[in-house]
Amino acid sequence: MTSAPNVTLNNGVTMPQLGFGVFQVPDDATTAAVSSALEAGYRSIDTAAIYGNERGTGKALATSGLAREELFVTTKLWNEDQGTGRAPAAFDASLDKLGLDHVDLYLIHWPTPARDLYVETYKALEKILAGGRVRAIGVSNFQVPHLRRLMEHTGITPAVNQVELHPGLQQAELRAFHAEHSIATEAWSPLAQGAVLGDEAIVRIAAAHGVTPAQTVLRWHLQLGNIVIPKSVTPARIRQNLDVFGFTLTDAEMADIAGLDRGLRTGPDPDTLN
Known part of the structure; x- marks a missing residue:
C-alpha cells in the first residue's frame, strides 16, 4: 500500500501532501x-459543506477501522455562512455531519469580496481554533490582495490556501506569495478536469516514464511542493493517482510543463464569485 509524504504547515501540524477530494x-x-481511497492508502480527505457529502464522508471514516489520529480531514465554510453570526453554527453542522469531534483543517471556501465578510469570518475561525476543535485554519480561492488584507487585520497567517492550480493555470505569483509567508499551496482541480492531459508535452513525458498523463501531472505538483487532492470514484484510478512516488521528472521536463501555463480556469474567478 502506498502512502503520501507529509508536509508541515506553518503551525507545526503535519498534513499528507497527496489527499483525496470528493468535489x-x-x-x-x-x-x-x-472507503476505496482509505483502503488504497490515502489518509487525507477533503470535503466541504457545499458539496453535500460530509455525511457520506463521515460514514467512510467511521467504518474504516483507522484511528482518528491517522486521518487528516478538511472541510470548508460556504459563502452564505460567512460572518461571525453564522460561521460557528456552520462549523458545528459540519462536525455533526462528519461525525467527528474535530477537523484537521477548516477553510473559508471563497473570499466573496462583494460580501466583505472574509476578515470577520476568519476571526471567527481563529476562535474555533483556540477552542481546540480544529487543528489548523486557512482559506480557499484567495488572491494576493485578499491574503494581504486578511493578514493585516487578523492574528494568524492562514496555514493553507487551496486554489485552482494545474499546468494550464500555474499561479506563479500566488505561489511565490505563499512561499514568502509560509502558506502552503494546495491545488484543487489538479488535472484541470482532464483538459491538460492531452497536451503534447504531458503525453510525451508520461510515455518516457511509463506512466499515465494524470500521474505525470500529479508528480509535477508534488515536485513543485504543492499539496494536491485528485478526485475519482473509480477504484483503479484512485489507486493509480496515489502511485506517483516511483519516478521523478527531470528539470527539463519540469520546464516543459512550466511552458503550458495559459490562464486556463475551469472554475469561477475568485474576484467575482459572490
Whole structure:
C-alpha cells in the first residue's frame, strides 16, 4: 500500500501532501469512494459543506477501522455562512455531519469580496481554533490582495490556501506569495478536469516514464511542493493517482510543463464569485 509524504504547515501540524477530494461526488456515492481511497492508502480527505457529502464522508471514516489520529480531514465554510453570526453554527453542522469531534483543517471556501465578510469570518475561525476543535485554519480561492488584507487585520497567517492550480493555470505569483509567508499551496482541480492531459508535452513525458498523463501531472505538483487532492470514484484510478512516488521528472521536463501555463480556469474567478 502506498502512502503520501507529509508536509508541515506553518503551525507545526503535519498534513499528507497527496489527499483525496470528493468535489461533485454525490453523498450516496461518497462513502464507497472514500472507503476505496482509505483502503488504497490515502489518509487525507477533503470535503466541504457545499458539496453535500460530509455525511457520506463521515460514514467512510467511521467504518474504516483507522484511528482518528491517522486521518487528516478538511472541510470548508460556504459563502452564505460567512460572518461571525453564522460561521460557528456552520462549523458545528459540519462536525455533526462528519461525525467527528474535530477537523484537521477548516477553510473559508471563497473570499466573496462583494460580501466583505472574509476578515470577520476568519476571526471567527481563529476562535474555533483556540477552542481546540480544529487543528489548523486557512482559506480557499484567495488572491494576493485578499491574503494581504486578511493578514493585516487578523492574528494568524492562514496555514493553507487551496486554489485552482494545474499546468494550464500555474499561479506563479500566488505561489511565490505563499512561499514568502509560509502558506502552503494546495491545488484543487489538479488535472484541470482532464483538459491538460492531452497536451503534447504531458503525453510525451508520461510515455518516457511509463506512466499515465494524470500521474505525470500529479508528480509535477508534488515536485513543485504543492499539496494536491485528485478526485475519482473509480477504484483503479484512485489507486493509480496515489502511485506517483516511483519516478521523478527531470528539470527539463519540469520546464516543459512550466511552458503550458495559459490562464486556463475551469472554475469561477475568485474576484467575482459572490
